[in-house]
Amino acid sequence: RFINEIVMEEESDLSYGSEGEDYSSHFGIYIASMEEVDCPIGEVSGFLEKVRKEGLGEALLSEEVPSPSRSFMKHTFKVIESGKPHEVAASFSLARESVIPLMFKRILDKTEVTAKKAPVFHYYLERHAELDGDHHGPMAKRILEELCAGDPIRENEVLEQAKESIRARIQFWDEVLDELNRIRMPDSPLVASA
Template sequence: MEKLALWRWPPLELLTMANLITQAHQETFKIPSVPSSVTSDQNGHAELAAEVAACKRIQNIEAKLAPLKEQLQHHPLYTIIDNIDELRYFMTNHIFAVWDFMSLLKALQQSLTCITVPWHAQGSRIARRLVNEIVLGEESDELGGQFISHCEFYQESMAAAGADDSALRAFADELVRLGDCSQKNLEASFKKANVPEPAARFVTRTFEFLRSQKTHVIASAFTFGREDLIPIMFQSFLDEMNKEAKGALDLFVLYLERHIEVDGDDHGPMSCKMVMELCGEDDQKWMDAEEAAFSALQARVQLWDGIYENVKKGKTKV
């Protein structure tokens, strides 16, 4: 029988939530090294030792992702965008990453919780709680006294900035009409909606994770691949551009601030904990999770690469 107390984090002297929260604008989960004094035969702390061992696994994944995160943090995309039209093109691509983030999340909710009638207990109690809490914040966040999903919030920021989200809406509508998310239907929907190539490649990789039907793989892609490492210099640039645009970017700036706040303080640590719970002590699952994490973050770098190349060539018409 699974113990309810297991969902809680280990004591602060072993693993603090603060060590999972990133430093300013760098969403990197930092897990402290495992104290040598913690072993499974001390004071009956086998479960605690297992959790700390899982933290080491997360730390190893983070170490292997560090070069990719460095690429994202210093990507030339941030310096090549120098006017609002180029920023709008960035947004028309980036919205697809925001949208398919929700698809990963809902796949996790379907796998880890009961969404059918009659209700029955399904999945790990810990993972169930974590995914439902993340869904609440991502799908029904409270902003300004109103409730809104982060994807809808991004779309509203696009409208305020004069960016076009019609490609995303047409793509999603067509995919729903076709009835499933096979690669054939994805490609047909990309074509019909005239989805920008960088975004299409990114979404294709995401749906490969989804079609794997491996919950731990999806959770890892969700946790480690959704990094929007926005450097401070780019945020300063946005602030200046927003002044020139007379506040047209207010919502976009607010979206980025909210995204950093929620991911760093809440959803980042929770999704990290979910990967630990799903992989447990299974070496193969941890290998799968590491591979998925690297592939997902690599796809993010490639998305930035594709947007950069098109901006560089002046191909910013959607």
């Protein structure tokens, strides 16, 4: 039941500005927020089309996929394909649902992503932090507890997988930062000056 609730909210949450009549996936809201802040989505669309036509493995080999994204996605799908539900749940619960709310709240606090300047992006960050922090995170932890069922071997595997997945997420963001510094992105109207 918990898994179905999480999937339903990830795939059919309230759209920005909706009064309960319009629904979108979180990915759809994310794409709309990228467009709102003039971030090109062509590479994302191209990647998704390549996945549809050739499969994930081939799409990840594409030169258009930035190295940090490729590494992180490879890690994610390696965990998924491990065939160990408790390790998949560990990665999801402890390295995603428990981390993202704090990360998104920090982005809202440290940048100028306001409801006035970027309403869709602000909504995306705020809604994701709220759902993951208050609802999905606790549900994901309950799923994880049920999958471990007090088994010390599984609990150890969960801790190791959580650490590995957190390291992969940190490496991803470190590489993104390195790339942004390398190309010296022009000042964004949404990033507070230092």
